[in-house]
Amino acid sequence: MSKESEFYKKLKVSLIETTTFPTKYMFKFIIPSSDEKFKEIETIFDNLGAVISSKPSKTGKYTSLTILVKMESADTIILKYQEVSKVEGVISL
Numbered sequence: 001m002s003k004e005s006e007f008y009k010k011l012k013v014s015l016i017e018t019t020t021f022p023t024k025y026m027f028k029f030i031i032p033s034s035d036e037k038f039k040e041i042e043t044i045f046d047n048l049g050a051v052i053s054s055k056p057s058k059t060g061k062y063t064s065l066t067i068l069v070k071m072e073s074a075d076t077i078i079l080k081y082q083e084v085s086k087v088e089g090v091i092s093l
Helices: 003-018 035-044 074-085
Strands: 023-032 051-056 062-071
Touching: 003 074, 023 035, 023 074, 035 051, 035 062, 035 074, 062 074
Parallel strands: none
Antiparallel strands: 023 062, 051 062
């Protein structure tokens, strides 16, 4: 089993044990400062009623994103992490 699939398996167990669904879930990412990257992330959370806030780093090279969105299950959370992980340069926190 790959490290990535092991990570998602542990995350799912943790979410199921500690969270009552549906719930407001907070995603945090660091992206290279770029309108293109921001729009890619924004599109992934489009039509979900997500509240996205951003904060540039001191140097302006990176941007921190906080996304608060109602999620229906541990599986939907993991799917969003997997979609975002395909965006080049994104760091999930």
